[in-house]
Amino acid sequence: RKEVEQDPGPFNVPEGATVAFNCTYSNSASQSFFWYRQDCRKEPKLLMSVYSSGNEDGRFTAQLNRASQYISLLIRDSKLSDSATYLCVVFKAAGNKLTFGGGTRVLVKP
Amino acid sequence: DVKVTQSSRYLVKRTGEKVFLECVQDMDHENMFWYRQDPGLGLRLIYFSYDVKMKEKGDIPEGYSVSREKKERFSLILESASTNQTSMYLCASSGTGGKQPQHFGDGTRLSIL
Numbered sequence: 359r360k361e362v363e364q365d366p367g368p369f370n371v372p373e374g375a376t377v378a379f380n381c382t383y384s385n386s387a388s389q390s391f392f393w394y395r396q397d398c399r400k401e402p403k404l405l406m407s408v409y410s411s412g413n414e415d416g417r418f419t420a421q422l423n424r425a426s427q428y429i430s431l432l433i434r435d436s437k438l439s440d441s442a443t444y445l446c447v448v449f450k451a452a453g454n455k456l457t458f459g460g461g462t463r464v465l466v467k468p
Numbered sequence: 469d470v471k472v473t474q475s476s477r478y479l480v481k482r483t484g485e486k487v488f489l490e491c492v493q494d495m496d497h498e499n500m501f502w503y504r505q506d507p508g509l510g511l512r513l514i515y516f517s518y519d520v521k522m523k524e525k526g527d528i529p530e531g532y533s534v535s536r537e538k539k540e541r542f543s544l545i546l547e548s549a550s551t552n553q554t555s556m557y558l559c560a561s562s563g564t565g566g567k568q569p570q571h572f573g574d575g576t577r578l579s580i581l
Binding site: 366390392400401402403404407445449454455456457458459460461 | 510513518524567573
């Protein structure tokens with residue numbers, strides 16, 4: 359089983375709609391969680407960190423469920439510019455490294 | 469803004485060549501990383517470094533080595549390039565602490581013929 363798993367998609371989303379997707383992680387010792395965004399043929403960029411209590415950044419909401427070992431990302435009022443691959447990233451202090459999921463591709467269409 | 473610069477955007481080399489990929493960051497970050505990204509496999513960590521002259525193997529170090537002689541520079545070396553090392557290579561840097569985000573370079577698309 360992969361350490362960090364994501365539905366590869368694509369999620370085809372009408373402009374203005376809401377889309378949500380999850381990421382599961384296998385190691386309960388995981389400590390920090392992030393969502394990165396990667397545009398086609400570009401480098402990944404940090405979208406937001408994920409805090410235990412859940413957090414929002416504009417139209418983006420991230421949640422962490424430690425009991426079920428998953429994090430989620432919700433995008434409200436989707437824009438065409440939200441089309442990208444969203445990478446789930448998990449940090450464990452042991453080993454001091456990040457593990458990336460394979461990414462979920464989101465396509466927002468007019 | 470953090471700037472991570474990779475020496476080449478595109479590179480074509482031949483099988484058996486020794487290949488050097490260079491990465492420089494301007495934020496005095498302690499941690500630097502080399503990944504490769506392949507379709508369907510996501511980002512995989514090759515090597516990382518906590519400090520000058522220190523290196524740690526990642527998940528797929530075979531066929532690669534690294535060098536960190538200066539804090540700002542982290543080099544990835546393909547000792548004898550093979551066709552299965554054709555990939556997108558991404559360098560990243562971060563400050564210390566688990567909550568520090570990684571900042572990536574633009575990537576080097578390497579083709580081994």
